[in-house]
Amino acid sequence: MLWKLAWRNLWRNRTRTVLTALVIAVGLVAMVFTDTMFEGMNTNMVKNATDSLMGHAQMNALGFRDEQNVTLTINDIDQSLAHLEEHPHLSALSMRVVTQSMLSSSAGTEPVLSLGIDPKEEHRLSKFDEAIIEGEYLDSASGRNMILGSKLSEKLELHPGERLVLTSVDAASGEMTQELFRLSGIFKTGEDKMDESMVVVPRKTLQQMLKLEGKVHQIAMRFSQLTKDGVPLIPLAELHESSGNELLLWTELMPSLYMMTQMTDLSMAIMGVILFLIISLGITNTLLMGLYERLFEFGVIKSIGTTPWQTARLMVYEAICLGFFSVIVGLALSAVSTSMFASYGIDYIGIEISGVTLQEKIYPSLEWSRLVFYPFLSIGFTIIASVYPACKLFYMLPIDALRKRKL
Amino acid sequence: MTETLIAANNLTKTFGEGETEIYALRNVNLEIKRGDFAAIVGPSGSGKTTLLNILCGLDKLSSGDIQVSGRSLKEMNGSELSRFRLEHIGLVFQAYNLIPVLTVLENIEYVMLLQKVPAEERRKRVQNFLAKLGLEGKEDRFPAELSGGQQQRVAIARAMVSHPDIILADEPTANLDSEKGGQLLEMMKQFNKELSMTFVFSTHDPQIMEQAKRIVTLSDGQIVKDESRK
Numbered sequence: 176m177l178w179k180l181a182w183r184n185l186w187r188n189r190t191r192t193v194l195t196a197l198v199i200a201v202g203l204v205a206m207v208f209t210d211t212m213f214e215g216m217n218t219n220m221v222k223n224a225t226d227s228l229m230g231h232a233q234m235n236a237l238g239f240r241d242e243q244n245v246t247l248t249i250n251d252i253d254q255s256l257a258h259l260e261e262h263p264h265l266s267a268l269s270m271r272v273v274t275q276s277m278l279s280s281s282a283g284t285e286p287v288l289s290l291g292i293d294p295k296e297e298h299r300l301s302k303f304d305e306a307i308i309e310g311e312y313l314d315s316a317s318g319r320n321m322i323l324g325s326k327l328s329e330k331l332e333l334h335p336g337e338r339l340v341l342t343s344v345d346a347a348s349g350e351m352t353q354e355l356f357r358l359s360g361i362f363k364t365g366e367d368k369m370d371e372s373m374v375v376v377p378r379k380t381l382q383q384m385l386k387l388e389g390k391v392h393q394i395a396m397r398f399s400q401l402t403k404d405g406v407p408l409i410p411l412a413e414l415h416e417s418s419g420n421e422l423l424l425w426t427e428l429m430p431s432l433y434m435m436t437q438m439t440d441l442s443m444a445i446m447g448v449i450l451f452l453i454i455s456l457g458i459t460n461t462l463l464m465g466l467y468e469r470l471f472e473f474g475v476i477k478s479i480g481t482t483p484w485q486t487a488r489l490m491v492y493e494a495i496c497l498g499f500f501s502v503i504v505g506l507a508l509s510a511v512s513t514s515m516f517a518s519y520g521i522d523y524i525g526i527e528i529s530g531v532t533l534q535e536k537i538y539p540s541l542e543w544s545r546l547v548f549y550p551f552l553s554i555g556f557t558i559i560a561s562v563y564p565a566c567k568l569f570y571m572l573p574i575d576a577l578r579k580r581k582l
Numbered sequence: 583m584t585e586t587l588i589a590a591n592n593l594t595k596t597f598g599e600g601e602t603e604i605y606a607l608r609n610v611n612l613e614i615k616r617g618d619f620a621a622i623v624g625p626s627g628s629g630k631t632t633l634l635n636i637l638c639g640l641d642k643l644s645s646g647d648i649q650v651s652g653r654s655l656k657e658m659n660g661s662e663l664s665r666f667r668l669e670h671i672g673l674v675f676q677a678y679n680l681i682p683v684l685t686v687l688e689n690i691e692y693v694m695l696l697q698k699v700p701a702e703e704r705r706k707r708v709q710n711f712l713a714k715l716g717l718e719g720k721e722d723r724f725p726a727e728l729s730g731g732q733q734q735r736v737a738i739a740r741a742m743v744s745h746p747d748i749i750l751a752d753e754p755t756a757n758l759d760s761e762k763g764g765q766l767l768e769m770m771k772q773f774n775k776e777l778s779m780t781f782v783f784s785t786h787d788p789q790i791m792e793q794a795k796r797i798v799t800l801s802d803g804q805i806v807k808d809e810s811r812k
Contacts, residue, residue: 176688176695183683475679478640479740480668480696483660572660574641 177485181492185500188465195461196501199553202454203505206549208512210443211539212521217436218540219533221405224432225425227364227534228290228301230269230395232411232424234259239392240421245274245346248390250419258414259396259422264407266399267299270391272381276343278323278374282332287323287374289341291381291391292316300397303362303375310335310360317379321356324370325363333358341374347386354384365525366532403542404436447549451556458560462494466564473568474576487565494561498554506550513539587670587747587780588614588637592646595632595803606632608803610646614748614782619774621791622784624800630784633800634750637782638671639663668696672741674751678733680725686712686736687721693744711739715769731762738766742773748780755787764789 185192225231234255239247249255252270259268272291277284293316298304303322304312313320321339333339337358345352356376364370382388400408406424414422426433466473477486520536527533593610596603607629614620614637622630635641637648639655648655650670658666667673680689687708694704712718715735725733734754741749749770755763767789773779783790791797799807 176692179688180681180683187683471679472681475675476681477664478638478667478673480664480671480693480744482664485664485696570660572640572642574635577640 177489178492178496181489182496184465184469184489185493185496188468191461191464192497192500195458196497196504198454198457199498199501199557200505200508202450203502203549203553204508204512205450206443206447206552207505207509207545208516208539209446210545210549211513211541212516212537213439213443214540214542215537216523216533217439218405219535219537220432221425221436223532223534224429225397225405226302227366228369228395229425229428230267230300231398231401231405231407232396232422233428234394234396234414234420234422235392237419237421243273243275245344245385245387245392248346248387248392249394252389252391255394255418255420258412259394262398262407262409262411264398264400264409265396267296267397269293269296269300269395270378271297271393271395272378272385272387272390273392274343274381274385276341276374278327278331279340279342280331280333280337283330285327285330285372287327287341287372289343289381290373290375291378292375293378297375300395302364306362306364307360308363310358312360313375313377314359316377318377319354319356319380320359321374321376322360322362323358323374324372325361326367326371327374328358328361330371333361335360341376341384343385345384345386346390352384352386354380356380364532365534367527404433447552451552455556455560458494458497458557459563462490462561462564463567465493466490466567470571470576470579473571474573474579477571477573478577483569483571486571487569490565490568491558491561494557495554498557501557502550502553505553506546509546513541584615584617586613586615587618587650588612589649590637590646591649593633593636593643593648594645595629595636595641596644605803607636610800610803610805612637612798612805612808614780616747616780617774617778618748618780618782618796619771619794620782620796620798621794622782622798622800623786623791626786628800629803630800631752632803634752634782634784638667638673638750640667668693668744670747672744672746672749674734674737674741674749674754676753676756678725678730678737678757680733680736680740682725685722685724686717686728689725689736690739690743693740697744699744707743708739711743715739731758731766734758734762734766735769738770742779748782751781751783753785753787754783755785755790760789763787767793 234249236247236249259265269292274289276287276289278287294313308325313322335358339356339358340353341356342351342353382390398407402408406426411422414420473486516539520538522536523533524536525532590610590612593607595607596605598604610633622633624630632641636643643656650666684692690708690711691704712721717732717735720728755766758766770781771793774781796810798805
């Protein structure tokens with residue numbers, strides 16, 4: 176009966192109830208929408224970061240990432256490869272030679288990062304082939320073709336077919352070494368660093384040039400089964416310290432990006448608490464208005480035998496009914512807003528966040544657990560909002576309420 | 583010997599403090615016995631409503647004591663007083679005071695639900711009272727859809743259906759015309775006779791005064807006359 180009474184009481188002032196429910200519902204929509212967009216943005220950024228060059232994980236010789244020393248190649252490449260290939264979800268790997276170089280054209284010279292790849296391996300890992308905007312992608316792991324970033328090509332006034340000289344330091348003697356390449360294509364990844372200062376050449380050619388035959392600096396990997404954070408579902412087997420190599424996930428390679436994705440939950444929790452606290456105050460106000468309007472009636476209810484605890488529960492039940500109604504409205508509105516943005520997305524293409532340039536529109540990414548968590552949060556705060564009015568009812572003397580009858 | 587339901591000893595109730603202190607009741611001694619059909623009469627401001635409120639534990643005493651089944655109301659906390667009213671008292675207010683969002687049936691059932699009376703028994707009692715009070719067919723109406731007389735009959739049904747020891751009615755006929763008031767009084771008299779139900783009214787209504795078996799007259803918060811009639 177108390178539930179029935181609570182539900183019907185709720186609808187005695189329809190306008191007020193609907194407005195209050197809308198406030199809660201809009202709060203819920205805001206939380207669900209922001210959460211799904213954050214999740215979508217995180218997914219997008221992680222995908223952009225791991226799809227471009229980094230992959231999901233990389234193996235390097237210890238110290239290579241800090242020093243970029245050409246001599247620091249992966250130790251015992253065969254054993255290392257065997258170790259990596261043991262992972263059941265490994266879907267692609269690319270062995271790379273990486274070195275700092277100078278690129279010279281007739282228009283000038285620019286410092287660049289040279290990447291020696293096997294285009295067939297790299298095709299399954301990064302998106303250089305899809306990023307070609309002029310000319311062609313590399314056709315083999317040997318030869319004298321080169322592709323480079325669009326901004327670099329503008330600086331050096333280059334077009335496909337032109338010849339270029341790459342100068343670097345060979346690993347054997349530490350002497351300068353040069354190689355002549357022909358520009359086969361120009362890529363545009365959208366990431367300024369890559370487009371401004373990266374050249375990609377056949378791996379074997381670069382190995383020969385640097386006197387690194389059979390050696391590589393980096394193995395980048397992709398995995399087919401990932402957790403929601405974008406790391407391999409089955410953790411990578413750790414390398415033995417004596418191997419002289421390190422195996423790092425993207426979370427360690429780009430800690431700022433990882434931190435940002437992990438901060439999302441905390442940010443959302445803080446935002447949720449602040450938002451719902453504000454909403455709670457509004458709900459408390461609404462419930463108090465209802466209480467004062469029906470004070471005499473509560474006096475009657477108490478005087479005919481309803482205990483203070485039952486009367487207080489009546490107020491809490493009203494809040495729960497309001498909460499459930501609001502949540503249903505809020506979830507319906509959330510479904511509409513989320514599905515709308517799931518169709519159209521939000522265009523942040525080209526914007527750089529935490530070192531990652533967004534390449535695609537952001538689409539909301541929904542975690543079903545949030546559709547339980549946020550409604551519970553809404554109802555929870557609605558119940559908290561009812562505590563004060565419920566306490567007032569609990570301690571209210573029926574005679575005081577009966578004396579408040581409107582004349 | 584007739585059982586004493588409520589014994590009030592030296593009831594005093596004051597409002598305000600110091601120079602503004604007003605005595606609503608002054609050293610009132612009253613015993614309500616089972617089967618009483620008593621009217622508390624007196625001019626406005628004589629303390630009738632205050633006395634009823636105190637007898638049912640709605641209002642607090644300034645001094646004195648009320649004993650119910652050997653227990654003092656002063657010793658009871660809010661929940662115990664609610665439980666006391668639920669189990670022993672049926673209240674009828676001047677302005678009906680039904681719960682507007684509950685139907686006639688639900689209003690009458692409400693107290694029994696609090697008493698945890700089984701559903702079948704509840705329905706039986708409600709139907710019985712609806713028939714006795716001429717409210718058949720109005721079970722699903724809301725109070726706003728009833729006339730004043732019908733609402734007061736529902737209020738009486740609500741007060742009586744839980745089988746309380748005593749019905750305290752504060753000017754129950756004040757908002758009714760004399761015909762409807764007379765009908766209601768007849769009904770209550772019948773319940774008093776047939777079910778030995780105890781009624782205590784505060785009233786100005788000459789009809790009630792005429793029918794009452796006992797008249798307690800209050801003046802300036804004091805009982806000036808307490809007469810029983812055959």
